[in-house]
Amino acid sequence: MTHHQDIQDINAERSAKSGASGSLESFLRKFRQIAYLVAIIPVLLAYIICVGVSLAPGIYLFRWVSLQMTAYPDIIQALCLGLSLAGGFIAFILTLIVVVPVLNAPALPFIKPYRGPWFSLESIPWFYHNALTYLVRYTVLDFITPTPLNIFFFRAMGMKIGKACMINSSNISDPALIQLGDYVTIGGSAYLMAHYGMKGYLIIDHLKVGAGATVGLAAKVLGGVEIGRRATVGPNATVLPKTVIKEMEKFGVPEKPEAL
Numbered sequence: 215m216t217h218h219q220d221i222q223d224i225n226a227e228r229s230a231k232s233g234a235s236g237s238l239e240s241f242l243r244k245f246r247q248i249a250y251l252v253a254i255i256p257v258l259l260a261y262i263i264c265v266g267v268s269l270a271p272g273i274y275l276f277r278w279v280s281l282q283m284t285a286y287p288d289i290i291q292a293l294c295l296g297l298s299l300a301g302g303f304i305a306f307i308l309t310l311i312v313v314v315p316v317l318n319a320p321a322l323p324f325i326k327p328y329r330g331p332w333f334s335l336e337s338i339p340w341f342y343h344n345a346l347t348y349l350v351r352y353t354v355l356d357f358i359t360p361t362p363l364n365i366f367f368f369r370a371m372g373m374k375i376g377k378a379c380m381i382n383s384s385n386i387s388d389p390a391l392i393q394l395g396d397y398v399t400i401g402g403s404a405y406l407m408a409h410y411g412m413k414g415y416l417i418i419d420h421l422k423v424g425a426g427a428t429v430g431l432a433a434k435v436l437g438g439v440e441i442g443r444r445a446t447v448g449p450n451a452t453v454l455p456k457t458v459i460k461e462m463e464k465f466g467v468p469e470k471p472e473a474l
Contacts, residue, residue: 235335242333253338257345260317264349268309272302307354311363315370318346322372325390328418332411340409340418344387347371355384376425391418391437395425401449404429408437410455417455424461433466441465 228240242249279298283291324339331337350367358364360382369375372390381400386392388408400406406429408421419437423429427441430449435441439453442461447453451466459465 231335242335243331246333249333253341257342260342260346261349264310264313264317264346267313268306269302271305271309272299275302275305307357308363310350310354311358311367311370314346314350315367318343318371322390325372325388326418327391327420329415331414332416334416336418337416340388343371343390347387347389351384351386359384388418388421388437391420393420393422395423395427395443397426398423399428401429401431401433403432405432405434407435410436412455419455430466 228243230236242253276295276298279294280291283294286294321339321342324336325343326336328334328336328340355364355367358367360380364381364384365375365379368381368386368389373386374393375381376394376396376398378396379394379398379400381394382402383400383404383406385403385405387406391408392406394400400423406421409416409418411417417437421435421437421439423435423441424443424445426444427446429435429441429447430451432449433447433451433453435447435453436455438455439457439459441447441453441459442463444462445459446464446467447459448464448466448468453459453465457465
């Protein structure tokens with residue numbers, strides 16, 4: 215006898231959920247363009263708040279210096295105003311990495327592993343979480359990587375990070391679903407992302423790196439991966455979803471390193 219397993223229609227306009235949640239999800243799927251525009255509004259408002267609040271200290275500093283320098287020669291005014299702009303930029307960085315996690319906090323309880331259509335209720339908090347992460351990632355994160363400040367930011371975004379970790383990359387998505395043990399090293403330009411797409415599905419899963427493990431330069435590690443204690447992922451290696459790297463195993467590392 216042949217058994218047929220039910221396969222979810224990822225392009226279905228009608229949600230399998232019941233009640234109000236089912237009606238809302240059906241709306242998301244049937245009117246995708248409108249739903250996307252509606253979903254992007256909270257993200258844009260969050261961007262305006264985060265950037266606006268973060269710019270305020272620098273603007274205040276610039277205006278204060280401008281008022282104090284009115285009686286001084288032009289060259290002195292230019293120098294002081296330039297220094298105030300530089301100080302305002304540093305203030306912008308420090309403020310942004312605090313304000314963004316504050317606005318991200320309400321979404322954290324709803325960011326969970328998920329497998330299903332892209333247009334779903336489960337994907338909304340994930341979308342919001344990554345949108346805020348990318349606001350920092352594509353503006354100021356490279357300026358504070360690697361320092362304790364980027365560790366602070368990722369922890370504030372929900373990433374579980376052990377002691378004495380080194381994260382020398384800004385290419386991190388879904389921090390709320392990533393866990394690093396103690397003494398983990400993430401090499402320069404490495405990618406850690408706890409989501410991927412497959413056969414039309416959006417798949418969000420945990421990504422775990424064991425204590426003492428190393429992820430090499432420009433390596434790519436995807437959702438559902440577990441890297442064991444003191445294991446090594448070689449430079450430029452790609453670790454596909456659901457891969458389990460055992461303790462002290464070397465993944466994607468040549469047996470005979472090339473001569474310098």
